[in-house]
Amino acid sequence: MNDSAHNTPSEQPKRTGMRALATAGDDGEFSVIAAIGGVRGVIESMLPGLLFVVMFICTSDLRMTVIASAALAVIQVVVRLVQRQSVMGALGGMIAVAICLFWAWKSGEARNYYMYGFITNAVYIVLLLISMAVRVPGLGFVIEFIRSLPTEHFKAWLNGWRTDKALYKAYAQITWLWIGLFALRLIVQVPLYLTNQVGWLGTTRLLMGIPFWALAIWISYLIVATPMHYHRLEEKKRKEAAEQ
Secondary structure, three states: OOOHHHOOOOOOOOOOHHHHHHOHHHHOOOOHHHHOOHHHHHHHHHHHHHHHHHHHHHHOOHHHHHHHHHHHHHHHHHHHHHOOOOOHHHHHHHHHHHHHHHHHHHHOOHHHHHHHHHHHHHHHHHHHHHHHHOOOOHHHHHHHHHHOOOOOOHHHHHHHHHOOHHHHHHHHHHHHHHHHHHHHHHHHHHHHHHOOOHHHHHHHHHHOOHHHHHHHHHHHHHHHHHHHHHHHHHHHHHHHHHHO
16 A cells, blocks of 8 residues: 555645645545545644643653754654655645744743644634635635636636535535634633643644544535536536537
């Protein structure tokens, strides 16, 4: 069984995140594991955070914890470079970890390692709520943008999927789903931050990270797969009719 650790440079990178949803109907296949970055991607994304919380609980030494977590994030990128693997995911993760570590380091409080996550979740909630208010479901916008980049006739592209009632409804549902996910993270984790329970905060952050993301992507796929399939069939028919 092949995984990302055995890919050659000539192989196409696996589709992850929203791109996996946007292209799910192209070949009729969808893999949650691939969508969240594969087994290696999951391990790489969780390790720095896991190391941070475990080391801090065991040592209470913020300086040592920050240095060790930063070193691990850098090593992950270097290993991918040596193996001639794609480093974009690992690099993005390293940057996010660096921001979190810097915040904790400068403030002198381990709990501030998680502040960046609170801010990003809050920003996502606000943006998605605005998208629902203007009747352009944010998840639908992202998925359709990835699926068919509107290089011209933006209004026609926008109306093309918004006027498909079944597809619009599906996109609205998954947008609310993701709003709920981001909100639940804040509801659970912010009280732990305010009471300075770093151990529990780190644990819930890990549990509500990749596992929740995987579940949300899977449910999103179940909701949008059928209306997206029929929408593409209609697009194909219209295109063929226009060419005749």
